[in-house]
Amino acid sequence: MPTFTLILTIFVFGATLALILLRPGPFDEARAALLGGLLMIAIGAVPPGQAASVLVGSWNVFLFFLGLMTISAIAEAAGFFDWIAAHAARASGGSTRRLFLNVFAIGVLISTFLSNDATALVLTPIVFTLVTKLGVEPLPFMFACTFIADTASLTLPVSNPVNILMLDVFPQTLGAYLRHLFVPSLLAIAINVGFFVWLFRREIGGRVAHEAMPAPEEAIAHRAFFRYVLAVLALVAVAYVAASARGWPLSFVALAGGAALLAGGLAWGRIDLRRLGREISWSLFPFVAGVLVVVQGVENAGLTARLGQLFLSLAGQHPLQAALAGAFGSALTCNLVNNVPTMMLLRSALRSLTTATPAVERALVYSTILGCDLGPNVTTIGSLATILWLLILQRKGLKVRPLDYFKIGIVVTPLMLLAGAIAIGVAASLG
Amino acid sequence: MRILFCLAGQRVEEQWAKAARLVDFRAHEVAILHVVDESLVPAADAAQRRGLPRGLRPEREAEMQRALEQAGQEVIARALAMAREAGVEAQGILRSGHPPAVILETARQFGAEVLILGRQHPGLEGRILGGVSRFVVDQAPCTVLLLR
Secondary structure: OOHHHHHHHHHHHHHHHHHHHHOOOOOOHHHHHHHHHHHHHHOOOOOHHHHHHHHHHOHHHHHHHHHHHHHHHHHHHOOHHHHHHHHHHHOOOOEHHHHHHHHHHHHHHHHHHHOHHHHHHHHHHHHHHHHHHOOOOOHHHHHHHHHHHHHOOOOOHHHOHHHHHHHHHOOOOHHHHHHHHHHHHHHHHHHHHHHHHHHOOOOOOOEOOHHHOOOHHHHOOOHHHHHHHHHHHHHHHHHHHHHHHHOOOHHHHHHHHHHHHHHHHHHOOOOOHHHHHHHOOOOHHHHHHHHHHHHHHHHHOOHHHHHHHHHHHHHOOOHHHHHHHHHHHHHHHHHHOOHHHHHHHHHHHHHOOOOOOHHHHHHHHHHHHHHHHHHHHHOOOOOHHHHHHHHHHHHOOOOOHHHHHHHHHHHHHHHHHHHHHHHHHHHHHHO | OEEEEEOOOOOHHHHHHHHHHHOOHHHOEEEEEEEEEOOHHHHHHHHHHOOOOOOOOHHHHHHHHHHHHHHHHHHHHHHHHHHHHOOOOEEEEEEEEOHHHHHHHHHHHHOOOEEEEOOOOOOOEOOOEOOHHHHHHHHOOOEEEEOO
């Protein structure tokens, strides 16, 4: 690549990330990413043919997103999330602490099988509304949902779309995946739950009025359709595990599940297609597409290979050291940009490594998944610039809640990363 | 004297009992304030975005806001009932906004001579979560009684 193009590539990359984070004027994340991708093609950093093949090659991720969002939206419309939250409330027996633990439990379940987005975007507002109606402080519950969404997103390949980004490039058997990430996942969840129960011990010390509990049946608008949705969700969960075990594309399962729910919803007349269309975040697609092309430009310039070398020099020859470097390096990068571009950059960096031993490579792959899944817990915004901006706002006397999130995240996330990285290092050494 | 009692959170009975040990409310003109924190719902939304083009659904946000307002009304109703039981004729005020700013504004409007502040996060305040009461104590136009 000529020097001039190289400089332009670096500039486009930096400007795209800045626009994604700051979202000035007409730019949202998707437009910023798309503009960056087009500029990469325009300056010749990515030939149009290569851009097309990168996008077509990422079909698994795009279709997975589509299936995932369809499943969540229809399950929500059927009342599944309200129903499971009502069960969590019922099972608390009137103890706020039990309710808090139950919310973590359903958060783990939903993140594991329906991905972190379902917990963060769908479960959080439902739990918030539920506990507020029960006369409980909603803030600890809001933090619980938001955190557990990411903390429990290591459990399976489908628990977080960024896992799929990595596994598309470094296919792993389900057995290997679980050998490396099951223990870190349990450790992270245990640390998360333990820390929050201690942190909010006073807020969750009281009782919940038992008579104010909603009945789970109230959430169900149409009985037959609801039962059908439950059955399809259970099948999807099983199929995810089976597909991961056999190395089948996970997007097929997500799409089939979405299609089955859609067919049922239409048959029972429970779905308004226009409404469903509104509930899917379509802008995720141009966002992911734009970032893919931008990162390809950076890769063509040889920059991700250098990043890979840097990683390898930090990792040394020992899997444990590699796991620590991967976990903390990727978590830090996630907070400078956000986890989708981070995962794309790092998988490209890891692909360029030729001199790493298999154990070190495994440690790096799994610890990068760990860091990209848990890293976003440090801050809501994933950007130092935004944090600084929020600090300025706070000084003017405006209370900025995302900062609370940052403070809690900075305490608990490094602990989870450390414990997880050590477990991955040990697993990778054992082979 | 004009006393403005600012409730924090849902533990109304606990706060009222603590304050009633120190002050004989029957001898004063009392208003009870509860502020619905306006930043909670946008914060929940911001917490989910994190640099991705997505967010909470508007209907869900409206539901959250409604639940907060309903809970606020219940808190005020409970507090007024406690006051009546103790033979105190109090006035209930429900506002929404940024809690410290609303507390200070209401204190001025009410002409408060004493401000009683409940504490929402006794364990966390000043350590992890930002302090409403610290801000109010700094800026208050009158005497402040801070409940622990």
